[in-house]
Amino acid sequence: MAAKDTQQPKELPTVLLHRLPSMNLPPNPSFRDHLRSLFHLLDPHDSSEPYDSFLSRHAHSIRAILPVGPAPISSEFLQRLPVLELVVATSAGLDHIDLPACRSRGIVVTNASFAFAEDVADCAVGLLFDVLRRISAADRFVRGRLWPVKKEYPLGFKLGGKRVGIVGMGSIGCEVAKRLSAFGCTIAYTSRKKKQSVPFPFYTNVGDLAANTGVLILCCSLTEETYHIVNRDVMIALGKEGVIINVGRGSLVDEKELVQCLVQGEIGGAGLDVYENEPNVPKELLGLDNVVLSPHCAVMTPESFEALFELIVGNLKAFFSNEPLKSVVSNE
Amino acid sequence: MAAKDTQQPKELPTVLLHRLPSMNLPPNPSFRDHLRSLFHLLDPHDSSEPYDSFLSRHAHSIRAILPVGPAPISSEFLQRLPVLELVVATSAGLDHIDLPACRSRGIVVTNASFAFAEDVADCAVGLLFDVLRRISAADRFVRGRLWPVKKEYPLGFKLGGKRVGIVGMGSIGCEVAKRLSAFGCTIAYTSRKKKQSVPFPFYTNVGDLAANTGVLILCCSLTEETYHIVNRDVMIALGKEGVIINVGRGSLVDEKELVQCLVQGEIGGAGLDVYENEPNVPKELLGLDNVVLSPHCAVMTPESFEALFELIVGNLKAFFSNEPLKSVVSNE
Incomplete structure (x- = not known):
């Protein structure tokens, strides 16, 4: 050799x-x-x-x-x-x-975002659906043989009609928007700058986007500017029923604050494919039913x-x- | 009172x-x-x-x-x-x-299918994505702390490009087709009769549909004619990588044969919201990673x-x- x-x-x-x-x-x-x-x-x-x-x-x-x-x-x-x-x-x-x-x-x-855009977008939509309708948790409920015991599974939330904010409207963000439009979601976005080719409302910052939507999907690059772009203030603006989906990089979100907000019910749920310290996932998340956790496999x-x-x-x-x-x- | x-x-x-x-x-x-x-x-x-x-x-x-x-x-x-x-x-x-x-x-x-169509269609698409990309299994992998140990999570399959056969092109089937088209899937269907308003290829029976697609989504009514419409022959026609999604009724599928085909790898996977003997789910399914099980909650x-x-x-x-x-x- x-x-x-x-x-x-x-x-x-x-x-x-x-x-x-x-x-x-x-x-x-x-x-x-x-x-x-x-x-x-x-x-x-x-x-x-x-x-x-x-x-x-x-x-x-x-x-x-x-x-x-x-x-x-x-x-x-x-x-x-x-x-x-x-x-x-x-x-x-x-x-x-x-x-x-x-x-x-x-x-x-x-x-390589061009090659990965469709699969990452699929993953973002799949995680969002899974969080809203609690599919992974439902699967645990069935496998744990709780259905015959508890009879009723809690209601989920409908995907259609949700106001979704996309953070980063590159090739991945555009594919996410295309998919969620077919489900009847309303799309808005933030990005380094407004894109003439994108027909959705543009917000100059993620805080305003969060305040005007119920779901944030993170699919932007991790740079000095986007490090912890989703901080506690953004999560509070998103609100108690808000959902965060991260298919970008772990450090786009202040993970410590995310864990706090999830545990204390200050946001509604999260679907995460990426984490700040992979392959380690904050242990507080492992017992929550309002989060879906995948091991950085969006492009796999x-x-x-x-x-x-x-x-x-x-x-x-x-x-x-x-x-x-x-x-x-x-x-x- | x-x-x-x-x-x-x-x-x-x-x-x-x-x-x-x-x-x-x-x-x-x-x-x-x-x-x-x-x-x-x-x-x-x-x-x-x-x-x-x-x-x-x-x-x-x-x-x-x-x-x-x-x-x-x-x-x-x-x-x-x-x-x-x-x-x-x-x-x-x-x-x-x-x-x-x-x-x-x-x-x-x-x-009430008119009221439920969108949520049931969402559920069908969500289950399909979950089976193909193994999201619930991935969530188990992360929660079981296997990521740091095993490093790599197995590859899934891309949703885009999949040939999907819809069994029953009523209000639910139409909503499923709309959503999957946005993911780049190719749609075909079988139904009591060909529908002029539906632009997708029509098959007169589910066996031919299975032979020409890789995914079957069941969203038809359960009647004498559709009882066990998906039998062993249909599953074999669907093939070893084939996926069955059932958001209709459990008895549309011969559940005993489905379990056999899944256990023996004669089909690739299944996403099930309904079962023949609810709330009882065949115990053989509870340990499989290529199935996603939800407790009849598609409209919930x-x-x-x-x-x-x-x-x-x-x-x-x-x-x-x-x-x-x-x-x-x-x-x-």
């Missing part, structure tokens, strides 16, 4: 596979083979050479990197790659990448991965043939 | 409240008061007079009855009400009412009940003023 990188035909364009030792590309060996047939994939963790020495030796041939999942790309790391031009991220969120450092170097970043379908592979290969091929890239992250 | 029915002003039209002693109208006292302000409500179970004597004494004044939930209306019962003209059912399914006997007497039956929202009350009052008022009824059941 050690000499694999030197066995690749030299004419293939070089791409650095940047990963944590414990993580690899999504579990699809045929994709890796396909990638290796198109690119000279450098994988420091697949070499017996020490990491630093491996990276230094190849640094001047690395114009593109393919980070796997949340492998961090810091400004220090970028300094070690002097000719880097492209980061092809494999996630929708980019909080693991130092975007300002990329911008200052003119490094282009593409993300073979179909999403297929779309991701296409997007990765498409972007790398486009880059090396000087064609337009897909899903470039606006790096303002 | 005994003399209550005689205290009502005589000019109000008489309606028989037909219920099992253990059941009453949905838990909304203001609705009952409203109903009593409009109609002379006869409730045999609210009288100290023996049931048979009460019924005989009032039989000749009862032109309309309001059955609560699944209170059975047999031909023997109908024979005791010689001037009956209208049954205002409070459920979507009418398997508790002898429809041929009503037909032969010219008794009109209205049902305050909003549904509100719509039901409006429909009941609307139909009774229309009947007593010779105006057109809503939601008349086609009684062919």
Whole structure:
């Protein structure tokens, strides 16, 4: 295995596979083979050479990197790659990448929200429905053989007619809006700026959005500006029947305050796919029937991965043939 | 309480409240008061007079009855009400009412699927999503603190692109189709007959529908013709990745065979709100991760009940003023 990188035909364009030792590309060996047939994939963790020495030796041939999942790309790391031009991220969120450092170097970043948008939107709608109608709790009720004993299961809430506020109207937010419209929900949103192509009411901040809706769905990026964008004030504005759905990143919500608000009934419920300290979930949530907890699996379908592979290969091929890239992250 | 029915002003039209002693109208006292302000409500179970004597004494004044939930209306019962003209059912399914006997007497039956359609459709879509993406199982995984131990949660399946067969294209089926179209599913259906207003491919029987789709959603009435309409052959035609969602009645599916097919992996999964012997759920299902089990709660929202009350009052008022009824059941 050690000499694999030197066995690749030299004419293939070089791409650095940047990963944590414990993580690899999504579990699809045929994709890796396909990638290796198109690119000279450098994988420091697949070499017996020490990491630093491996990276230094190849640094001047690395114009593109393919980070796997949340492998961090810091400004220090970028300094070690002097000719880097492209980061092809494999996630929708980019909080693991130092975007300002990329911008200052003119490094282009593409993300994968395009590939994941439908599955993440499905997950947001599924979690919302599950919280409102208490399906996971109903499933526990049946499995715990409580139905013959307690007879009646508590009423849930209807999805149709709910006023839903979407935080972040990117590709995921647009797919969420499309789905919830079919259920008869009323949509409003907040985003960095008002989008001309989006027909729904726009709020300049999440507090006003919360005050005017009964559900917040978080599908924006985690940045310095959006860290704890949903704080206690926002939750109180959302109200006692309010529901928070988070399919973005855990730290979009002040998790400690969320737990408090849920336990004390200051909001009505939550559907969470992401947490501040994954894979650890606040233990106070584990006994609540008004929360639905999924283990950061919103994008976890073979179909999403297929779309991701296409997007990765498409972007790398486009880059090396000087064609337009897909899903470039606006790096303002 | 005994003399209550005689205290009502005589000019109000008489309606028989037909219920099992253990059941009453949905838990909304203001609705009952409203109903009593409009109609002379006869409730045999609210009288100290023996049931048979009460019924005989009032039989000749009862032109309309309001059955609560699944209170059975047999031909023997109908024979005791010689001037009956209208049954205002409070459920979507009418398997508790002898429809041929009503037909032969010219008794009109209205049902409540119009009031319940949206909530039942939501439930069908929610159960389907939950089975495909294993949300309830994911919630168990997180609550059981397995995430930090097992790291990865198994992949689910994408909702978009699924070929979905709807069994029964009434008001509920149409709402299901509308919702799933927004998720990018492909719809086909079977129904007593092809409906000109429905743009989706029609199959004359459920076997062909199963063979050409990957998901069956049951939202038809339970009748002699639809009893066990989903039998083993249909499940085998649906295939190893096939999913069955039942929001109709338990006996639409041969439950014993369903359990076998699920346990042996001959179909992929099931989302069930109804069962053959409620509130008893086959114990083999309680340990399976590819099923989602809810306790016949598809219509259980305050909003549904509100719509039901409006429909009941609307139909009774229309009947007593010779105006057109809503939601008349086609009684062919």
